[in-house]
Amino acid sequence: MSFDVGVTNKSKNSESNIKSMLFLGVLWFSLFVAFMFLVILLVTTFMNGIGRYDLRLFTEYNNTTPKDAGARAAILGSVFVVSITALLAIPIGIASAIYLEEFADKTKWYNRAIELNIQNLAAVPAILYGMLTLGILSLMGFKNKNVVFGGALALALLILPVIILTTREALRAVPQEIRDGSLALGATQLQTVGRQTLPAAVPGIATGTILAISRAMGEAAPLLLLGALVFITYDPNGLTAGFTTMPIQIFGWTSAPQEEFKTLAAAAIILLLAILLTLNAIAIFIRNKFAKRW
Template structure:
């Protein structure tokens, strides 16, 4: 048997090598690289053209002035503070619930139970639902409980929280799954209860992966406008939001408003706000990459 295996090795290597170097494989690989190159070119051109258009208004007035009917005096202060309020409230609503649900599904739920399998399938499907659907769901839920004014911070956070909740659950489960079983078994063998094992061993070891997935989910919520517009998010705000029941606007809503104006100066403002929003998104993604590379453990 050893002789037969050794004689089969060269033919296996030849087939593998021939498959990688065949004309069909090379054409497919070339098309993949070409599609990536075209996408990168379009992305660079889009960002570059937006940056060039935004340069005249990338100044202090953009972050210190409120929205105005005059483009020379307009700024995105209310939108920036509104985004902070909405995203902060979204994090308070979604992160604890998402992590708790992921811990239950991964550590305690019976995977053979039909109800648990149904929940897992629904969570995976909900992560691909368009954001406008969550806006409709939040609108229906608020109407059922009798909330009349829906353009408030807590309402927008509710819609965005439902939007990112499946993403947080899935990323947290993946982070928990990456923790070796030996750590759980060792903790249980030393007399710890399953809850103590999760709280003191499994969860701390999975924090880098959980933080990475959570930050990426929040960065997605930061760029959403459709569910907030459906809830009546304001497009003209000249005050700072000051609580969960305060009216608000966000940067995507403000950009949407400015791009719909006929004056070219408002389009310049929209480009400047887009660059600012892109910078915030890149910063959040960079933070997620830093946390993953700095604190992730190699098992």
């Protein structure tokens, strides 16, 4: 690797070479450790789930007899709750980001304070959003807190900061010249946002939003607090219906004594992973396909 360039001291040169090789070795090792854990986890989970990769996983409700149990209520619950979450969080998140990025006067202290706090919110532990939602539901007079609306609200609050931050990033990536050009033609700020900035930022917004949704899909903590760990044997059928979701159902099965439930949990984990990987793949696809070069 070493070659004499004639100016540097040779012994010093080889010394720094050893150092950089060592450093590279440490980096590779770190990567290897992280990757190995992932592979071991995936393989063992997949092996544990063998025997339950069947249709009944999708079609059957939970059951006290493990071989008759399935994740139907949890799958539909996840889909329902996350859909409502998306409906709540996406419009508010995008609108907030548009305001902060395109309209707010950044020289004003209160706008900077809002900005800073949104960044902080993104780092708040998920369970706190569960507690907040619990409080909101109590104020609204819900006796039973395990309702679809409550779960969706908690998850929406959880992913709102993520959506706002990624949308702002996407808007910021749209060149200022596009806005200038539009405004110079006599377009209003609103027209400029609606017809130029926002359409140009859609790929970035979509990517960030899908990643946020997949986070909501995999989240359990705030829903546990709402009491979503329940035995549901019906399809979620309304905003105030009881629900369970896949992460919760998996949590429930893994803590059950029967070995067959653990197999079922492993199968459900693989299913959840497949859904999340699909969502992330869509996000990457959108990012690559519509990535604009100005």
